[in-house]
Amino acid sequence: MEESILDIIQSIQELKKTVSDLKKGQSGHMIQSGFWEILDPDAMQKLSKKVRTFSDREVKKEIVFDRPFMKTPKIHCGLTHIDTDSSVNSTRVRAVAENIRKDGFTLKINTWRISRIFGFRIEWLAYTN
Numbered sequence: 663m664e665e666s667i668l669d670i671i672q673s674i675q676e677l678k679k680t681v682s683d684l685k686k687g688q689s690g691h692m693i694q695s696g697f698w699e700i701l702d703p704d705a706m707q708k709l710s711k712k713v714r715t716f717s718d719r720e721v722k723k724e725i726v727f728d729r730p731f732m733k734t735p736k737i738h739c740g741l742t743h744i745d746t747d748s749s750v751n752s753t754r755v756r757a758v759a760e761n762i763r764k765d766g767f768t769l770k771i772n773t774w775r776i777s778r779i780f781g782f783r784i785e786w787l788a789y790t791n
Contacts, residue, residue, distance in 0.1 A: 681693075692735070693789040694729070694789075697783055697784060698786075699783035701782075724769075726765060730764045730765040733790055735790045739785065740757065740785060740786075741784055754774050755773050757770070767788070
């Protein structure tokens with residue numbers, strides 16, 4: 663059965679309202695999102711330096727929500743951009759949310775062994791249900 667243009671428009675409007683309600687927390691649920699990126703190799707010295715040891719290297723950023731949640735949210739985060747050293751046969755990278763609280767969390771990216779990272783973008787989504 664084919665949907666008419668009016669049905670599709672109505673579905674889109676209902677979806678927009680649902681997303682708006684989620685952002686406002688009016689449905690009892692709440693959702694917030696954002697990103698952290700560093701694309702300047704000079705700013706990435708801690709993760710991009712050549713190392714002779716297999717040490718773990720990391721950078722962290724404190725994320726503060728626009729509006730605190732009523733309860734501790736769940737966080738999903740993922741790499742959407744990464745610039746690495748192509749001369750290394752493998753890239754080791756991890757992006758995680760730590761210290762999750764009602765008002766924010768800590769976002770961490772790290773690498774180890776001889777992997778080098780020159781830039782990245784991590785997108786995150788926080789929500790309650």
